[in-house]
Amino acid sequence: MEFDTLKFNSNVLMLDADRNVSLTELVYYSQPSMSVNFTDLVKERIIASRNTLTCMVNDGKIIYGVNTSMGGLLTDSFL
Numbered sequence: 001m002e003f004d005t006l007k008f009n010s011n012v013l014m015l016d017a018d019r020n021v022s023l024t025e026l027v028y029y030s031q032p033s034m035s036v037n038f039t040d041l042v043k044e045r046i047i048a049s050r051n052t053l054t055c056m057v058n059d060g061k062i063i064y065g066v067n068t069s070m071g072g073l074l075t076d077s078f079l
Contacts, residue, residue, distance in 0.1 A: 017041050 013029040016039040057067050
């Protein structure tokens with residue numbers, strides 16, 4: 001979707017699982033007077049992802065960027 005054709009008629013960006021969001025939209029809706037909301041499905045997926053990560057960390061799995069340092073500091077394990 002081109003920025004020129006977007007019609008910003010709301011101060012709320014609603015994110016759902018089937019919608020691609022452009023960087024332009026994210027920048028536009030990141031302004032102080034705007035907000036970003038999620039559908040219930042997106043919230044459920046975020047919670048499920050968080051729960052999966054928590055289980056993996058609790059099981060002692062090494063997850064790059066979650067329970068390790070980033071970049072060259074990861075030397076012992078590979079996913």
